Amino acid sequence: MSITHSRRVRLKVMQRITLVVLVLIASGLAACNRATGASAPTIAATAAPIQTADGGAVTAADPATLPVAPTDTLPPPSPSLPTDAPSPSAAPSPTVMPDPTDAADLSLNYTDVTLYPVPLIYAGDKVTFQLLPHVPESINIGDVTAIIAVNGVQVAGGPLDRRNWNGQAEGVYEWAWDTTGLSGEYRIEVVLDPGDAIQAGDEDPLNNTVAITALVTVPTGQAARDAAAVWETTETNCCFIHVVSNTAAARDLQALAPVLEKAVQQAADRLTIQPSQKLHVYFIDRVVGQGGFAGTDMVVSYVDRRYAGGGLYELLVHESAHILDQQFAPQRISFLAEGLAVWVSGGHYKAEDLKQRSATLLTLEQYVPLAQLINDFYPVQHEIGYLEAAGLVTYLIDRGGWNTFKSFYTEVSTDDGPTLADAVDVNLQRYYGATLAQIENEWHGSLASTTVDPAVVEDLRTTIRYYNIARRYQELYDPTAHYLSAWLPHPTQVREFGNPADLTRRPETEMNVTLELMLTAADVALRAGDFARANVILDSVGHILDNGGTIIDPMATSYLNIVRAAAEYDYELHMVELQGNTARAMATQAPNIRLTSLVMELRGTSWVILSH
């Protein structure tokens, strides 16, 4: 997807979100100090720009294969400056909105700025700024500096960090604004190239500045309890397990620890290597991407409403593999690393016959030529790319044994050829005596003779559809969870310098809960092999996403009304099994995090709770 296109999508979605934000802010004003910033476009953290395939940077897309970037670009806030200095003269002209859809030169729009934690900033949060400006190809990212000021006082500055593989420039300024003791609206001003050092490619320096308004809220009730959450660490045989207090993972820690132990052991056994040290594992109360990422440490989603699918055990093995394989193959490339991690797990989201499932890619005509996939791995549809990589790894291990594969895997690096496919090709010749094209041919021959169970075809087709729809849901309703736009900070640094909310807070509107429950129900049906039911639920979710959140069909209406009926008693639902006029649900009732089962029934047009 081109940047221009993705920006346009983002902008369109932004218009909707901005409206929501304005409403939120309007309703919040009564309780807050009125601040300046009158004509500036208003954006709270809720208004995270939607980035369709342009925010991933080097840590995108289950960036397990990549070391987590250090945060050395973050200048410390200037403590000597007053925090309440007004900036009447420094104000740009926010009434003229630069439009990066049209701007070809270096430019920044308010949709390019995200404040974390999302979706709300509570007093006491240390705010991170993520910038995704438009930087022409001709300009070196490192030459572009940005400064960020709050009410006229600079809190962060320095060069952008990187250009991701889609060409999108990104700068992240972590934990730069301490909101302790603050409340109300604050004017955030971001200026690119403040000294106007860049001339070529920055023909219009006026579109380098944006000013937005951020709302800092004093949390009350459950929000205050969530904001006061702290990290809790437990040491086990394999790992240091970090959880945030009063989350699902904290509640289930006793059960989780042995599952993790077993997962790490499986990764160690299949990779024939013992961990050189205990792993740091963070269970976070929020979905990010497909559920986890790993660099030197592992971050895994553990939430009650698992809208990105189940398969926790496979996920833990997968991320463990990404950490352990670096002990013998620190230079490994993404395509092989993801393929190996799926092979080590014995399946992507569950136990899967990888040979049969890869053969299914051919049946569904979803196969991507290997050279193309190897060279540009992460942008390829996630389930297809990972499965195909795992299929090839499985084939190579079956063909030449583990030791040959391990040597090959360790040897392939970006330095071995002009492209990654060339690097794989040259090492296949060395270790397998065949070129990439020959291996691909042989492998196809083997797949062609594999009998494919029709249920596997339906399973894969529905799985791909499920995750495509779940990602569309993320783009529209939980954008900073989307693997391409998520800020994925190093968890140890979050623990030391950031807020637990960086990895836990998330949008929880009625629409979020309803759509997440439906996605969860689709995943349950898919896992039970009820593909027809899974697809009916996905049809319904797809219609809602296509129609700007309008809920029309009876099934979706039932889910929404169930969510509302439960909310009247302060229940947050995590799973709903809908059968005609009855529903069985799992719920929590804050501040209690214990899961409770509810039985609900449709009476007339309202759902009522029969037992709880």
Ligand SMILES: [Zn+2]
């Ligand atoms: Zn991975």
